[in-house]
Amino acid sequence: MSPGAAPAAHRRAVFLDRDGVLNEPVVVEGRPLPPDSVTELVLTPGVEAACAELRRAGFLLILVTNQPDIARGTRDRATVDEINDELRRRLALDDVLVCPHDDDDRCACRKPLPGMILEGAARWGVGLPASVMVGDRWRDVEAGRGAGCRTVLLARDYDERPASGADLIVDTLADAVPWIVEPRSPRED
Numbered sequence: 001m002s003p004g005a006a007p008a009a010h011r012r013a014v015f016l017d018r019d020g021v022l023n024e025p026v027v028v029e030g031r032p033l034p035p036d037s038v039t040e041l042v043l044t045p046g047v048e049a050a051c052a053e054l055r056r057a058g059f060l061l062i063l064v065t066n067q068p069d070i071a072r073g074t075r076d077r078a079t080v081d082e083i084n085d086e087l088r089r090r091l092a093l094d095d096v097l098v099c100p101h102d103d104d105d106r107c108a109c110r111k112p113l114p115g116m117i118l119e120g121a122a123r124w125g126v127g128l129p130a131s132v133m134v135g136d137r138w139r140d141v142e143a144g145r146g147a148g149c150r151t152v153l154l155a156r157d158y159d160e161r162p163a164s165g166a167d168l169i170v171d172t173l174a175d176a177v178p179w180i181v182e183p184r185s186p187r188e189d
Helices: 047-056 077-091 115-124 138-147 173-181
Strands: 012-016 026-028 031-033 059-066 095-099 132-135 150-154 168-170
Touching (some): 132 173
Parallel strands (some): 059 095
8 A cells, every 4th residue: 555545534544663662672770772784673472473364354553663773873873774774674564764863853753743643654554543553662652652542551560660551551562453453432531
């Protein structure tokens, strides 16, 4: 499908965080970090089948990922793009949006702000109340709520600020699929 192929009222999306949702993060001292290269990329268990099921249910799959290591100079954009391209290929993602900034940049795209979700929704004609943001950190939940999406938190044991306010908390994306695809009115939970 191409952007704008159907009216907004008929388009639903699942906005997906990257590290910790689609692929296993590298956890160092309780902090989740991205893989260093595409050769270190490990998909999370069941993610391929979960993405395929969401696609069959009619959802667009849009990756929205903070990658502050680009701004920090500890990872180059080419490596981030290579990892994202591999995920797009393996999971049939419709789009990939990346925030390369750090908190000090005060951009509108860095989660917990909803900028990437709003951009993806505008680009693809997505109705946000009928869409879902899936993440593994508080920033993802707040971004989804700020955009007007339903939110799913994948429970992780990170040593950081806990997330609150998610509509659903599960262990894996596959665990969330039945709840995501279940017919409901846009604001019903």
